[in-house]
Structures are given as C-alpha cells and as structure tokens.
Amino acid sequence: MSAAAAVWLVLALAxxxxxxxxxxxxxxxxxxxxxxxxxxxxxxxELLSLGALVVLIGMTLEARIGQRHPQGWEFYAVMVCLFFTFAFPGFVWRYLRRHHPR
Structure with a gap:
C-alpha cells in the first residue's frame, strides 16, 4: 500500500x-x-476509544510503510480536535436536528 493510500484510508476510517x-x-x-x-x-x-483505535491503525500502517516517527503531545492534541470535528455531523444528527413524531 502506498503512503497516499494509507493516509486516505486512515482519514476515511476516522x-x-x-x-x-x-x-x-x-x-x-x-x-x-x-x-x-x-x-x-x-x-x-466510545468516541475517545474509537479515536485511540484509529491512531493505533494509523501507527500500524505507518510502521508497515517505513519507519514510525515519534509523536509529541501536539500531534495528539490535533488528532483529538480533528476527531471531534469529524464527529460534528453525527452529533448534529443525534442532538440538534428536529425529531418529528411518527
């Protein structure tokens, strides 16, 4: 798997x-x-657990492609913010949309 395909796979999984x-x-x-x-x-x-799983999958793919780079706290802070941004459509669908009675 190429590096570009691995990046897109991790983003889609996230x-x-x-x-x-x-x-x-x-x-x-x-x-x-x-x-x-x-x-x-x-x-x-669940959101935090799945975020940790996505990071582990990303690290595994990175190790298979080549050498895994050590990450500082900044990487994990950005990852949490990106994961919460990705979760926004689901949050809006669950809590902010108007539920019509059937």
Whole structure:
C-alpha cells in the first residue's frame, strides 16, 4: 500500500469512527442494545476509544510503510480536535436536528 493510500484510508476510517457512536444505540457497536437511548457520556467514551483505535491503525500502517516517527503531545492534541470535528455531523444528527413524531 502506498503512503497516499494509507493516509486516505486512515482519514476515511476516522470519519466513519467519529460518527459511529452517534448513529447506533449499541455499546461499542457490538454490545447490548440501549433503550431508550445511550447517554452522552457513553457516546463520548466510545468516541475517545474509537479515536485511540484509529491512531493505533494509523501507527500500524505507518510502521508497515517505513519507519514510525515519534509523536509529541501536539500531534495528539490535533488528532483529538480533528476527531471531534469529524464527529460534528453525527452529533448534529443525534442532538440538534428536529425529531418529528411518527
């Protein structure tokens, strides 16, 4: 896999993983179904866990392509901000859109 393809793969995974906690009602995607709805705390915990998983996948791909570069705190701060930005559409869909009764 080329470096450019790995970057796009990690970005696509991050976009999907950031919105996943907001579009399903299961704990960590495969856990028990929560009714009536998961609390925001569970969603944030899932968001941070999936963010860590995406970073691990990115580090693994980087190691397979070549030498893995050490990262400072700045990298992780930017990653968290980017992950929260990617999660914005899911947050809006879950909490800010108007729900019409059926």
């Amino acid at each position: 976009l999907v993983a950031a919105n996943l906690p907001f579009v399903n009602e299961r704990l960590f995607v495969v856990g028990p179904l929560r009714r009536p709805s998961k609390a925001l705390g569970w969603r944030l915990l």
